[in-house]
Amino acid sequence: MNKIWLIIKREYLVRVRKKSFIIMTFLAPLLMAGIMIVPLYLANENQEERVIAVSNQNKILNNLEDTESIKFSKIPESELLTLKQNPNQCIYYAIIIEDEKDIFTIFSKQQISVNVKSIIQNQLQRILEHNQLKELGINVDLLEEKSNSLMLETKIIAQNGKDIQSNPEISMGIGFMCGILIYIFIFMYGTMVMRGVIEEKTNRIIEVIISSVKPFQLMLGKIIGVALVGITQFTLWVILTITISAFFELNMLDENINNETLINTNSMIISEIYQLTSGIDLIQIINLFIFYFLSGYLLYSSLFAAVGSAVDSEADTQQFILPVTIPLILSFILMDPVMDNPSGSLAFWMSIIPFTSPVIMMVRLPFGIDNWEIILSMSILIISFLSTTFLAAKVYRVGILMYGKKATYKEIFKWLKY
Amino acid sequence: MKDYIIKGENIVKQYGKHIALNNINISIPKGSIYGLLGPNGAGKTTLMRILNQIIMPDSGKIIFDKKPLQKKHVAEIGYLPEERGLYKKMKVGEQALYLAQLKGMHYTQAKKTLLTWFEKFNILGWWDKKIENLSKGMAQKIQFIVTIIHKPKLLIFDEPFSGFDPINASVIKNEIINLKNNGTTIIFSTHRMESVEEICDYICLVNNAKTILEGSLTDIKNKYENNTYEVVINNGLLTDTQYYKILEKNRNKYNIQLSDNIDQKAFFELITKETEILSFNKKTATVEDIFLKSVRNE
Numbered sequence: 132m133n134k135i136w137l138i139i140k141r142e143y144l145v146r147v148r149k150k151s152f153i154i155m156t157f158l159a160p161l162l163m164a165g166i167m168i169v170p171l172y173l174a175n176e177n178q179e180e181r182v183i184a185v186s187n188q189n190k191i192l193n194n195l196e197d198t199e200s201i202k203f204s205k206i207p208e209s210e211l212l213t214l215k216q217n218p219n220q221c222i223y224y225a226i227i228i229e230d231e232k233d234i235f236t237i238f239s240k241q242q243i244s245v246n247v248k249s250i251i252q253n254q255l256q257r258i259l260e261h262n263q264l265k266e267l268g269i270n271v272d273l274l275e276e277k278s279n280s281l282m283l284e285t286k287i288i289a290q291n292g293k294d295i296q297s298n299p300e301i302s303m304g305i306g307f308m309c310g311i312l313i314y315i316f317i318f319m320y321g322t323m324v325m326r327g328v329i330e331e332k333t334n335r336i337i338e339v340i341i342s343s344v345k346p347f348q349l350m351l352g353k354i355i356g357v358a359l360v361g362i363t364q365f366t367l368w369v370i371l372t373i374t375i376s377a378f379f380e381l382n383m384l385d386e387n388i389n390n391e392t393l394i395n396t397n398s399m400i401i402s403e404i405y406q407l408t409s410g411i412d413l414i415q416i417i418n419l420f421i422f423y424f425l426s427g428y429l430l431y432s433s434l435f436a437a438v439g440s441a442v443d444s445e446a447d448t449q450q451f452i453l454p455v456t457i458p459l460i461l462s463f464i465l466m467d468p469v470m471d472n473p474s475g476s477l478a479f480w481m482s483i484i485p486f487t488s489p490v491i492m493m494v495r496l497p498f499g500i501d502n503w504e505i506i507l508s509m510s511i512l513i514i515s516f517l518s519t520t521f522l523a524a525k526v527y528r529v530g531i532l533m534y535g536k537k538a539t540y541k542e543i544f545k546w547l548k549y
Numbered sequence: 550m551k552d553y554i555i556k557g558e559n560i561v562k563q564y565g566k567h568i569a570l571n572n573i574n575i576s577i578p579k580g581s582i583y584g585l586l587g588p589n590g591a592g593k594t595t596l597m598r599i600l601n602q603i604i605m606p607d608s609g610k611i612i613f614d615k616k617p618l619q620k621k622h623v624a625e626i627g628y629l630p631e632e633r634g635l636y637k638k639m640k641v642g643e644q645a646l647y648l649a650q651l652k653g654m655h656y657t658q659a660k661k662t663l664l665t666w667f668e669k670f671n672i673l674g675w676w677d678k679k680i681e682n683l684s685k686g687m688a689q690k691i692q693f694i695v696t697i698i699h700k701p702k703l704l705i706f707d708e709p710f711s712g713f714d715p716i717n718a719s720v721i722k723n724e725i726i727n728l729k730n731n732g733t734t735i736i737f738s739t740h741r742m743e744s745v746e747e748i749c750d751y752i753c754l755v756n757n758a759k760t761i762l763e764g765s766l767t768d769i770k771n772k773y774e775n776n777t778y779e780v781v782i783n784n785g786l787l788t789d790t791q792y793y794k795i796l797e798k799n800r801n802k803y804n805i806q807l808s809d810n811i812d813q814k815a816f817f818e819l820i821t822k823e824t825e826i827l828s829f830n831k832k833t834a835t836v837e838d839i840f841l842k843s844v845r846n847e
Contacts, residue, residue: 137650145639335634339695342601342628343651345620532603534632545565 134344135352142327142356147363156364160371168379181224181247183237186211189229194258198250227251233259302411302497303470309420309493314463317427317489318456320361321435325448327353328439328531337531346528351520354432358425411497419496422509427489430516431459433523440530441538451543458486466494473498483508485515522547552579553612554703554734555600560609562595569595570606571758577703577736577751579614582729584749584766585738586840591755593738594631597705600736601628614702624653627701631708631738633692635680642676645695652699659698666694670720685712693721697728704728705736710744722748742837752836756844766836773834773842776807778816783825792819804832 146152180202185192187205195203204223211228214221218240225239225247235255237243264271285299328350331337340349438451462481469478473495481491482500488508492500529546530538555577562570570592577583587593598604600611602623611618613625636644642663649659667673670690680688689712697704709725710718726748729735737749745752745766752769754762762769777796780787780803787803789795792811797804807816813831820826 134651137647141647145636330636334637335630335632336636338598338603338630338632339628339634339648339692340651341603342626342630343623343648343653528604532598549564 135348135355138344138349138352139356139359142353143359146323146357146360152360152364156367157371160368160375163368163372164375164379167376182222183247183251184211184214184223184226186228191233191255191258191262192227192229192235195251195254201247201250299498305411305416305497306470306473306494307466309416309496310463310466310490313420313424313427313489313493314459316361316365316424317431317459320357320428321431323360324354324357324432325435325439325452326445327357328436328527329442329445329448332440332442332531332534333444335534341528341531346531347524350433350436350524350527354429354436357432358428361428411499416493416496419505420493423489423493423512426509426512426516430485430489430512430519431455433516433520437523437526437530437543440527441533441543443535443537447537458484459490462487462490465491469494474500479504483511485512488512525549551576553577554579554614555736556612557600558610560596560599560611561607562592562599562604563607568758570599573609573755573758573760575753575760575763577734579734580729580732581750582725582735582737582748584745584752585736585755586742586745586752586836587755588844592758593755594707596755597628597630597707597736597738600703600705601626624699625702627652627696627699627704629692629696629704629706629709631711635688635692635695637681638679640676641678641680641683641691644680645691645698648695649698654699662698662700663694666698670694686714686717689713690717693724697724701733703734703736705738707738708740709737710739710741742835742840745836754840754843761843762839769839770834770836773839775834777832778805778807778813779803779828779830779832780805780820780826781828782820783827785824787820787823792816801827 181200182202182204184204184206185195186208187193188208193205197203211226214223214226215228215238221240225237225243227235227237229235237248237251261271264274331340337349344352434455435452438448438455441451442448465477465481465487469475469481469491472478478491478495481487482495482504489512492505492508496505525547526543529549530543553576555575557573557575560570560573560575561568573592573596575596585593585596595604599606600618602618602620613619613622639647645663646656646659649663650656654662664673667676672687672690675683675687675691680691683691693709696706704725706725709721713721722744725735725737737745739745749766751765752762753760782801782803784801787795787798787805792808793816794806794808795803796806807813811819817826817829
């Protein structure tokens with residue numbers, strides 16, 4: 132036991148002291164925070180105003196309304212036509228001319244942006260619709276007033292008779308995020324284990340070490356050490372991302388708003404989040420996330436360790452790594468169909484089969500699942516990672532002693548019997 | 550009765566259909582240097598791995614210092630494998646400490662002993678260097694130190710001199726002899742026969758998964774004594790007689806094997822009568838001769 136502890140300590144310290152670990156740990160939250168902050172920053176920034184000239188005599192074009200980014204300057208038709216003839220004198224971003232009835236052309240010196248085009252298209256569409264409705268003798272203002280009163284809520288009937296507010300979009304968001312995170316983690320840290328095994332083989336230190344400890348102790352120590360690296364990195368990411376984005380948001384917002392309103396908006400956001408997620412058992416999700424992350428990682432990392440032991444260099448891993456990663460990649464691809472029908476039979480089986488269950492179960496969880504399914508899936512996963520670890524250890528203890536030989540599948544199956 | 554550090558009986562190891570060790574018996578006397586010889590693929594590495602409990606034999610019994618070999622004995626065995634190396638990215642001192650602790654040493658004790666050895670080899674300055682920044686010979690020195698750091702009763706060296714220049718090889722050879730004088734038993738596997746002659750007390754020859762020869766080096770040499778002489782004469786010609794046989798003739802240099810009906814003195818006198826002798830040498834069997842002969846006879 133003492134020896135496993137020594138191995139865990141070494142595997143952990145070597146990795147967290149690496150430059151690449153430190154850089155990744157600090158860079159990723161910056162990127163994450165950047166993704167959150169940049170849109171906010173852009174929204175605050177005043178956009179360049181674009182002026183588009185239209186004819187003030189045209190019935191439709193005259194009704195175009197200014198938006199935040201586009202101003203419409205209504206000028207006489209004749210002036211517009213001269214501008215079209217002499218583009219050099221044109222001071223406008225673009226001009227719009229109706230060629231025939233209901234057929235419009237946007238002229239510009241440079242390609243206009245897609246965004247601008249779609250704004251104009253939408254507005255024209257609406258104006259045309261209005262006009263047509265008016266011609267049919269319908270009171271448009273009254274119609275608009277009426278159509279705005281629609282509200283659609285979703286609720287889940289709870290067992291105690293109380294309805295719970297539900298929100299499929301939020302469920303989908305949480306499920307998607309958890310699934311992706313588990314997928315990335317298993318991949319990242321699984322291959323980290325594999326690379327560690329290959330490193331020991333290519334450095335030829337493996338035989339020195341297993342003359343002191345059992346191969347299984349070394350494998351387990353490595354797997355646990357890397358798992359701790361993963362947990363450390365994840366925790367740091369969460370803390371740093373929250374800190375960085377909170378810091379930037381505060382700095383940016385207090386230019387415009389005083390503190391009191393800020394606190395108000397913050398508490399409003401919190402209560403909103405609380406309301407939106409009230410149909411989802413967050414505590415359960417966090418607990419199961421930790422469970423599925425660790426179990427999925429244990430399941431795959433022992434297989435990755437076995438692959439690492441069977442080869443001499445990372446370049447040789449391709450043929451063995453594929454069968455290991457296919458179920459993982461498959462579960463990533465199936466996230467979308469599963470979210471479409473979280474209680475269908477595809478979703479059910481994929482969350483029971485241990486090689487796909489860590490990702491798929493996390494995707495399904497926020498939609499609400501019966502307890503027996505969760506327990507079944509968890510038990511099968513536990514049994515599976517115990518047995519893959521057992522089998523992987525058998526391959527590992529033979530593989531690490533094979534130098535300069537490329538193993539085949541046939542040989543690896545033989546190793547199981549040694 | 551002799552005191553044995555290792556006594557292995559009927560050790561069998563099979564990989565699928567391939568038999569790596571076929572009913573091997575070995576007895577390694579305490580305090581000796583025991584040479585394990587044999588062609589490539591004979592089963593030496595498998596045997597050494599079994600003694601280190603890296604792999605388990607399919608059947609057979611191994612007694613370590615009067616008790617059945619157990620996992621805890623790894624602390625009393627030191628192993629320098631042929632395929633050896635260290636973590637390239639780790640610092641020398643840190644790594645040596647780690648390996649010493651894996652052998653069961655306590656941190657403070659390990660550090661103290663390590664520093665003594667580093668001082669002895671005059672390499673204290675390497676403590677904070679990474680292995681990848683050392684030359685191969687330097688790394689081999691570190692490797693040697695971490696193999697013997699925990700003062701094991703039994704040391705197993707597989708080709709210990711490979712990777713050393715002649716100067717460092719002799720430093721290591723002297724250390725091995727020192728260890729032996731302090732009571733450590735050493736199993737020593739090599740292809741360099743001259744070093745076997747020089748330092749081994751006992752040898753064991755393994756071929757095709759079996760031991761074909763085991764015993765003290767002098768006994769074996771005497772057994773392989775084939776009564777051959779190298780004689781250089783001034784002139785004349787020697788031919789086979791009932792007393793001796795010419796094995797090889799190169800101008801006036803003869804390799805002559807005596808029959809059982811004549812001794813050295815009579816033989817000398819016999820030739821002196823015929824011609825003038827320029828040189829007269831008894832040929833002793835070298836380990837290399839014994840090795841080649843036994844393997845070919847198999």
